[in-house]
Amino acid sequence: MERMEHPRQSCEVCGLIPLAPRLSGATDVVARSAAMQAVFRRVARFARSEAPVAVLGETGTGKEVVARMLHANSPRASGPFVPVNVAALPAELLESELFGHGKGAFTGATQNRRGLFEAASKGTLFLDEVAELPLPLQAKLLRALQDGEIRRVGENQAFETDVRIVCATHRDLLQRVRGGAFREDLYYRLKVLSVQVPPLRERRDDILPLARRMLGEERTRAHGFTDAAQAVLLRHPWPGNVRELQNAVKHGAALATGARIDAEDLPEELLTPPPAPRAPYALRSLAEVEREHILRVLDACGGSQAEAARVLGVGRNTLWRKLREYSAS
Template sequence: MERLPVMSDACAVCGLGTVVERVRRTTHVVAESPAMQAVLVRARDFADADAPVVILGESGTGKEVVARALHASGPRGARPFVAVNVAALPGDLLESELFGHVKGAFTGATAEKQGLLEAAHGGTLFLDEIGEMPLPLQAKLLRALEDGEVRRVGDTRAFGVDVRFVCATHQDLARLVTEGRFREDLYYRLKVLVLRLPPLRDRPEDVLPLARRFLAEEKRPGPGFSPEAERRLLAYRWPGNVRELGNVVRYAAAVARGAEIRPEHLPEELTAPAGPAARGGTAGEPAAMATLAEVERAHVLAVLERCGGSQAEAARVLGIGRNTLWRKLKAYDGPA
């Protein structure tokens, strides 16, 4: 049974729905900061349109959450919202996932399969990390965008679909175009409506409301954050943005075990004396006496530990590819 978006709450500033339903739980859009409120005002303007939207922002800034809110607040809100992470699938599998395939199209295609474009008919297709899409597949996506036509892998027949495209990336698409890694015609076809999400360090008013929201989702008894713990949360630079904050709160909730969350319950990078270096410092502020490589190594290993050793999750928090993380970890096996 299709699950419909929850639209019980709306932003008092822009009217955009701020409670959206995901597969297992609802997600709340938090926007106390002027920077984020400005984004939501523009997103509400875009919600009723049917043109493609590109959401730009660092990894972990909440691009998919905003995409879901935008979808849920528009005329397609009662129709499917289908999300796919382009970077998570190899090119040949991604083509089959997006466009579907006919029986016998390739080895292992034992039955006909509907693609995600078909599944999103009438609704929204969210393509996360669109900059990672292979060039040959970009040409096929461009055809679907321009003509609304889809052809399954191995099929000779095309059929129409009615889909709104919302894409997201942490990369500079214009730079990818100049480097020949992204089609110029697809770039201009997608870049109609653009939203730029600010990093969490540029929206400090949202840090504590987000932290309290994440803590409420842990369904833990007892008090919240101590004043000193809140000061530590506000002082940190959040290189992993909202996703990293969510992981920090989950870690603290597990360590505190129902007690008030104090500084000693926070991960080491938020409490270490060399915090300014780990946080990136401020303009003109001298960092602790450590090399950039040493600071990066400490942060990468801390994130990996907080993610329970999961390289896939750590790579998402850090905003890098799994292969990049693997190479860094391999290098760390040598002298620090």
């Protein structure tokens, strides 16, 4: 349960407080790129609403940071921000975690326990990896969103809840709906508002500012990056996005012996040049592929049609007929 405690100084570009609140304080949010500034301008509009928000994007792009900023700039900022990764808990535990349970609801339930919906009262409940939510719990979450009330496991009495739902996923939710893994009615309830967080490779202006901020959070004598290290950071495609960048900075901070992190201090996979792009595959008809293969086999067999027919697994007459067609064309 996390509450806002910081001076309210807004960003001139998006109008948001550029801080993501955490238990240990607040983290500065870096958004130098036009792509991320567009994201936060959209978040600024969403912050004034009470509607559910879906934050979409690849793994490691910073979806939770966006959710925390959304909460920090909403009328619920003084209330708790309660995050839960629904993919990290088994279904039987997740229901109790979200909705709580009554005494005696199951073996080991020796007392009433409130769930995260109650813990997030007057604040924001952040459901990370919501696409992994089991179908039975999807129905219960839908009811909570529709009716504004929940029921603890093992109890009959329902009670009202005042929570704003923000969810996140790296999956294509609509595709999950079409595949029967996600309820369509819940999809439209959760995705009233949505924002797509771009991958780090599409916001390269953020790489070095992010790396410097991350380095500032490390206990190390290094306080910057050499030109060579910066070139490596800018060249890497970052398939793991911001999370991978943070790992690289930690690696560099651990190995740095001077005032600045050098290229050789970074993870080995960053130092290996990316493979050259493969030439586009030439699209050919099946007949063309078959002809090329038959002629190659015939050549490998020293021109012997009998041996080539045996290798190809076809009759000699079939092979003779195809060769005649090739010579005529």
